[in-house]
Amino acid sequence: MNYNETIEELEKVVDNLIEENRKIPLLVEGEKDATALRKLGVIGVIIRVNTGKTLSDFCDFIASRYHEIIILTDWDRRGGILCARIKKNLEGRVKCNTRYRKTLAKLTTIRTVEGLPSWIKSFKKRFTGKQSF
Numbered sequence: 001m002n003y004n005e006t007i008e009e010l011e012k013v014v015d016n017l018i019e020e021n022r023k024i025p026l027l028v029e030g031e032k033d034a035t036a037l038r039k040l041g042v043i044g045v046i047i048r049v050n051t052g053k054t055l056s057d058f059c060d061f062i063a064s065r066y067h068e069i070i071i072l073t074d075w076d077r078r079g080g081i082l083c084a085r086i087k088k089n090l091e092g093r094v095k096c097n098t099r100y101r102k103t104l105a106k107l108t109t110i111r112t113v114e115g116l117p118s119w120i121k122s123f124k125k126r127f128t129g130k131q132s133f
Helices: 003-021 031-039 055-065 077-090 099-107 116-128
Strands: 026-028 046-048 068-071 095-097
Touching (some): 003 068, 003 099, 003 116, 026 031, 031 046, 031 116, 055 077, 068 077, 077 095
Parallel strands (some): 026 046
């Protein structure tokens, strides 16, 4: 995939995430992740995992309110473990979408949600001379 194709794919992924998030809440690790997604134009419900609740209590809270979620934890080792634990805990109760997490991990050279806006901006500027977000 060349740079222009990567930029087009990233824009498509972000646009689709924004659109899906209008109906399906996003789960992120912390406040900085939520802030980064807002910078990208996400306007739907964003729920932070790190709120002081146990993971079991947090998942019970999610299951009591939602039938589907988008999990967008960081795509580093810790984020992968957290994603797997959330999915396992919600199994049979809530549909968990991890497609965006996997796609962003494949398309970027960073490992965190909070770094997305600046990485996309830098990538676009470097290879197209244009800025966005």
